[in-house]
Structure formats: C-alpha cells, structure tokens
Amino acid sequence: MLGNPAELRRVLAEIAAAQPELAVNELTGWVESVGEAANIDLAHHVNLLYQFDSSAQPHLRKLEQAYAADPQGSDVIWRTGRDFWSILSSAYEVALDRYLADPAHATVLSGLSRLASRTVRACRQRFKWDVYHNGPVDAGLWQVAGQAYLLAQAANAESREVVNAADEVPTSVEREYLRLIALHVAAPEGLVPDSVRLAEHLTGYFAARYSMSPTIERGSTHWLDANQPSPPLRLVRAPQQVDGIRFFSGIAAADAALALARRVEGGDLPESLSLDDLPERDALSRLLRHLASNWALDPPTRQYRRHTLGGALAVANGIKHLHHVLRGARDEAVIYRWEMSDASLGGIGATAPTASAEWVRVGSLVGMQPSGGDNWLVGVVRRYLRGRDARGTVGIETLSTTARPLEVFSERQSGEAVALDEPVSGAVVRLAINGTGYSAEYPLHASINGRHVRLDPVELIERGSNFDLARFRVSDFR
Numbered sequence: 001m002l003g004n005p006a007e008l009r010r011v012l013a014e015i016a017a018a019q020p021e022l023a024v025n026e027l028t029g030w031v032e033s034v035g036e037a038a039n040i041d042l043a044h045h046v047n048l049l050y051q052f053d054s055s056a057q058p059h060l061r062k063l064e065q066a067y068a069a070d071p072q073g074s075d076v077i078w079r080t081g082r083d084f085w086s087i088l089s090s091a092y093e094v095a096l097d098r099y100l101a102d103p104a105h106a107t108v109l110s111g112l113s114r115l116a117s118r119t120v121r122a123c124r125q126r127f128k129w130d131v132y133h134n135g136p137v138d139a140g141l142w143q144v145a146g147q148a149y150l151l152a153q154a155a156n157a158e159s160r161e162v163v164n165a166a167d168e169v170p171t172s173v174e175r176e177y178l179r180l181i182a183l184h185v186a187a188p189e190g191l192v193p194d195s196v197r198l199a200e201h202l203t204g205y206f207a208a209r210y211s212m213s214p215t216i217e218r219g220s221t222h223w224l225d226a227n228q229p230s231p232p233l234r235l236v237r238a239p240q241q242v243d244g245i246r247f248f249s250g251i252a253a254a255d256a257a258l259a260l261a262r263r264v265e266g267g268d269l270p271e272s273l274s275l276d277d278l279p280e281r282d283a284l285s286r287l288l289r290h291l292a293s294n295w296a297l298d299p300p301t302r303q304y305r306r307h308t309l310g311g312a313l314a315v316a317n318g319i320k321h322l323h324h325v326l327r328g329a330r331d332e333a334v335i336y337r338w339e340m341s342d343a344s345l346g347g348i349g350a351t352a353p354t355a356s357a358e359w360v361r362v363g364s365l366v367g368m369q370p371s372g373g374d375n376w377l378v379g380v381v382r383r384y385l386r387g388r389d390a391r392g393t394v395g396i397e398t399l400s401t402t403a404r405p406l407e408v409f410s411e412r413q414s415g416e417a418v419a420l421d422e423p424v425s426g427a428v429v430r431l432a433i434n435g436t437g438y439s440a441e442y443p444l445h446a447s448i449n450g451r452h453v454r455l456d457p458v459e460l461i462e463r464g465s466n467f468d469l470a471r472f473r474v475s476d477f478r
Contacts, residue, residue: 146226250295261288316367
C-alpha cells in the first residue's frame, strides 16, 4: 500500500471521515509502519510522514478540545494524542538520521528546512501532551529538537521559511525551536490543560519577539545545550561554553504579553489572535500575565520565604473528603500520605507517590495536615509534575488555616461547601463550593451553630478543577 498512490488516497479519505480517536490511532499505526520500512526511498519515506501528519491535525484538534474540557475523564484521549506525537517525533528523528547518512540529500536545503521544522514541531506537541498529563516529560525530546535545529543551522537553513500543510502557515526551524523553548520557560506545569493549549498557541503569536544567541546577551534569561537531553535552565551563572550552548531571551515577548493583557482587560481582543475557542476575558488576562511573568528578565518572586521542611503530610482530596476530616473523622480511606519538602506562610511543597496522586490536577482543592499538627489546612494545587521515579512534585497554595465545613442549599440545589473564613454576620467570606455550584443570581443558605444564615453572592474568585471559590456576604436570615 505504501507504494500505491491510489490506495494511499483511499485510506486517507477513510481516515478523514472516521471518528477522531479511531482516526488518530490508525494514523499512529501507519507512522510506525513507515518508520520500520527501512527499504523505501527517503523522499517517499518523508512524504508519507508529512501526509499522515497533516491528515491527523483536524482529528487532534478535536481530541485536544475534548481533553481540555474534561481532563480527569479523558485518559484514553490523552494517551491517543500523546502516543501519536511520541511516535511521529521518533519517526521524524529516524528520517533525519537517514538524511544525514545519505550525502545525496545533504545539499537539498529546502528539504532539510521542512523536515527539521516538522521534527521540532512534533517535539513541541509531544512536550505539550506530556504537560497535559502533568508529565513526566521525556527529556530526550530536547536532544531530538536541538539536533534538528543545529543541523539546519549548520546548513544555513534554520531561518528558511517553509509552509507545513499541517498548519498552513509559514514557519522555520528556528521559529519552531524558539516556540518549544518559550513554552517550557512559561512554566506550563502551573496551568490547567486548557490554558496549556492556549499558551502553546500564544507562543506562535509572540514568536517574532523571542531571540536566541550562542553567547550571553543583555536580555538573556535562559540557556540550554542543544546537544543534550536537558530542558532550558534559568541563567544564574554562565555555563561552560560548548558548541551546542544557546541563550534564550523572551523579555520582548513578556512586554508584549503584558501590553496585550491590559488591552484584554480593557475589552479589546485583537482579531490577529485567531483563537478557535474564545476564553473568558479574565482567564485570558491571567494567562497573559502568567506568560509575561515567566518570560521576563527577572523570575517570578515568592511572596513568602520558603523553608526546607521534611515530615509526613496527610492529604484529603476535594470538598467531600474535607468534610470528613474537618468534622474530626479519621477515615484512612480518604487520607493520602505524602512527604513535605518545604513550607512557607503561603503554602507547602510536597512529593507524592504517583500511585496516590492520580487524581491530582492543577486547581485541585485539598486538605493538608502536617505531621504533629492538630488542625487541617485548606489549599489548592498550583503546580504538579510527575517524575520518572514514581513520585511527583506538588506545590500547594494555602487558602485557610481555620476552615469549617458547611451544608448549603439554594432554590436550585443543595450540597457541601467549606468556609475559608469565619462566617460572622455582616462579613464577606470565601466559600469553596463543590463542583461548579456558584451562581451570581441565587443566594445560598446554611445553618451555622444553630443559626440560619443567608449567603449572598459577591463575586466568583476562581473555578478550580473540582470546586468554585467565591465571596459571599453573610447575613442572619429573617
């Protein structure tokens, strides 16, 4: 079939009409078969990969939208997308190796530009899908992408513009490599999947504002060795100079992202953003400020000093389990055992066995009780990244040290909530509500110490992965 154009067109037409998950799985199989067909001509080899790559894109976009809408219930979708990009990036790597091994192809610069740019782009997509699932991120992708970039640069082809049918926009090897670096520098491990997807899109919008140099320049913020399987690092001191060292600057992009955030906050959304799904204005503004902070010359600063601190950490997941522990129950079935690594007035850093943290997502509400403590703290996961040693690193912002469980009800529904502040009459307090229970139209009611109170909605603070956080004004019900 691989050598029969008519048969290939028939297969691709069937794939185009298939359901996204089935289509991507089938294309993954075809990409694997091309990688294993070592006897086919290199030009045909690469052309087949391009066609499979391009055919997958409409389906992958639908899978991404579905995963971003429900990441906790979409593990099969995640594996489908991640496996495609993993296998495709490896297949492109094999094609580049064949390109290098055949002197007859080494002088075709336009072909090299397209192949190397596709390779780096596949690595960036693989990185994004790894981050969607909180890692672990395959460090080998940095070496694959870096060597594709260096190969193109050695042939003076890194800036040569090519059009990839998969995206239908002009690009280059350097542009794709800078976008990969910028996405890593943007600290995507602190974003929910939908924001990761949008951040990757925005790396293209700001691509002309990134720069890279073999030497340290005034605005350099990060460095990496393109020959090594290691991600970029913040530039603290000059590294030992070797051939593959490159220095990255995103400060011009940081300035542009901050300016765009201010425009968005003022109600102006440029048409040039070309967003498939228009996010809420506040969400887009927060993301742009997150990007600006991480691309800036100076790294984001912590509000409170962090102290190294070990010891066991008991963790409860979500409002339902928080109700159990805040009421004094010691049901071991709802408590996870993690290890603290550091603490500050603003939060706690911990390591968690991957097996007991499958539910963890950025934006998860958790209860925390350090070893030796009596009360439970309430916090929200702000960073989570799985490692390759069956453990993950978790950063949790503390929201309250004096939380109390509440049963709340309204005209529409009833459920559980956690008051993060003391709900005294006349005060404005923060409530975490199970699911997406906040409504600006309906007040909540609760019984507190035998007193019936009314909780009038003031504003929504945040929608987490398993809760709404909002402010309410407390008044005695009459």
